[in-house]
Amino acid sequence: MLDLYKLLVHLPDAVVLLSPDLKVLEATDEYLRVTLRSREQLIGKDFLKEFPDNPKEPESKNEQLLRKSLETALRTKKPDNLDVLRYDIPRSDGSFDVRYWEAVHTPVLDEAGNVSFIIQKTSDITERELNKHALAVQESKFRFMADAMPQLIYMTDENGTITYYNKRWFDYTGNSASDLQWEKSIHPDDLEVLKSKWKEAQRSVTPLQAEVRMKDAEGRYRWHLTRAVPMRGEDGKVMMWVGSSTDIHETRLLVQELLSSNEQMVTMADQLQETYQKAEAERKIMEQLIQKAPFFCCILKGAAHRFELANENYQKLMPAKDLIGKTVVEALPEVVEQGFIAILDKVYQTGEEFVAENMPVKLDRYNTGKLEDVYVTFIYQAMRNEYGEIVGILVFGHDVTEQALLINKAKALGISLA
Structure with a gap:
């Protein structure tokens, strides 16, 4: 029974x-x-x-x-x-x-x-829900970091249809969050060239690179370097494209000004153009979000501003420095009197971002006691946890020393910059 x-x-x-x-x-x-x-x-x-x-x-x-x-x-x-x-x-x-x-x-x-x-x-269903929550946290971190970047960041699906813009894209273009059309932000004289390059990049599955004029919220056009790289799945097929647009307006105007000046400036213009092309060729936009990013980036945790992460470009600013695990004061004592600790403290305490363009800073890059002048464009962005509490600071930026020195030299020679 x-x-x-x-x-x-x-x-x-x-x-x-x-x-x-x-x-x-x-x-x-x-x-x-x-x-x-x-x-x-x-x-x-x-x-x-x-x-x-x-x-x-x-x-x-x-x-x-x-x-x-x-x-x-x-x-x-x-x-x-x-x-x-x-x-x-x-x-x-x-x-x-x-x-x-x-x-x-x-x-x-x-x-x-x-x-x-x-x-x-x-x-x-605990395991499934915890995995779902973990994925949501990772996506939130990515979007936070993308929004904090100085560049205009975008993503497309495998067919090239826009699926995401970061906050700086909408701030720059003035478009609404529901408006994902990019064509109207490109100068009409540059649009067909960009479309042609984009079509070729998709056909050959190779990175896109183009210099185009983009319209800002005020209706003004500024030159940008636009790049996009394909992300492949395990089967080798393209899953999505990730790209960025970097403002190069001043640099391009300077190049054009130098190239159109008298013979005395020809050598200098050639050097600037070579430096510019080399810098742009070496940058690998979005190849890796942090370590391989085409800008310097670090994460400072806690009120003591302790280095938790520093990417390759950040480390290049001071190749002889040991950063990870140390506070900014311990690793870079030379910046204390230059006011950077006070700025970091304010960002950590208030949550207000700090943006600087072509700011000079003196660094003991090789731990020799000799300070060198470095020019940087950067942003300090507060990091918050899930409760909204500030737990650290994200630092993103560019080393613009060569460009700044060339601009200063150009100004000394009487060249007027637009």
């Missing part, structure tokens, strides 16, 4: 039987396993009292939702589905295990149509 009780308790699903007054009648071994209970601890007990809310985690306070679903099944005498909810499981030592669940409550009726008991079938 079939032993129905033995069959019930050995079902591979997490199932518990409840009386109409929500007392535990029986449970499968799988249910006892996932809820960290023994049969002796659970049978005959008040179901909801055995699984109270986690008092330390507001997100997990879902006893009311559980009770509502059970009461709905009792009242309607029909199954009631309980959507995904966080409901932490208490341990014997008073701690709680973080858990996410899906459940269905099915009433079983007697011959008179009254509810004899309720079957709760539960699915532990």
Whole structure:
């Protein structure tokens, strides 16, 4: 004869039987396993009292939702589905295990149509939900970092259709967040050339690079270096394109001014053009978001501004310095009297970003005690945790020393810069 009780308790699903007054009648071994209970601890007990809310985690306070679903099944005498909810499981030592669940409550009726008991079938989906939350956090970090970059950042799908712009794109163009059209931001004389290069890049699956004039929110056009690189999947097929537009207006105007000046300036113009082309060729826009980025970047954690990360371009500013794990004061004592610690403190305390263009800074780049003049364009951007608290500072920027020195030299020779 079939032993129905033995069959019930050995079902591979997490199932518990409840009386109409929500007392535990029986449970499968799988249910006892996932809820960290023994049969002796659970049978005959008040179901909801055995699984109270986690008092330390507001997100997990879902006893009311559980009770509502059970009461709905009792009242309607029909199954009631309980959507995904966080409901932490208490341990014997008073701690709680973080858990996410899906459940269905099915009433079983007697011959008179009254509810004899309720079957709760539960699915532990904790791993799936934690992975989903982790992915959401990573996406949030990427968007924060993309929005903090000085460049105009964009992404497309595999066919070249725009799917994302960072905040600086909308700030520069003045377009609304729902307007993803890029054509109207390009100078009409540059549009067909850019479209042709973009089509060729897609055909050959090679990086796009073009210099175009882009219209800002005031209706003015400024020269930008636009680059895009394809991201491939494991099968080698293009999944998406990631690109950026970097303002090169002043540099391009200077190049044009020098190239059109007298013979005395020819040599200088050639040197500037060579330097400019070399710098642009070496930069690998978005090849890697941090370590291989075409700008210097570092992350400073805590009120002491301790280096947590410094990419290759940042390290190039001071190749003989050991940065990671040290505070800015420890690693770069020479910048204290130059006012940079005070600026960092203000950004950390207020959350207001700090932007500087062509700012001179004296650095002991090789730990020799000799200070060198370096010119940088950069931004300090406060980093916040999920509660909105400031936990560090993101630093992004460019080393513009060569350009600044050439501009200063050009000004000394009487060249007027637009």
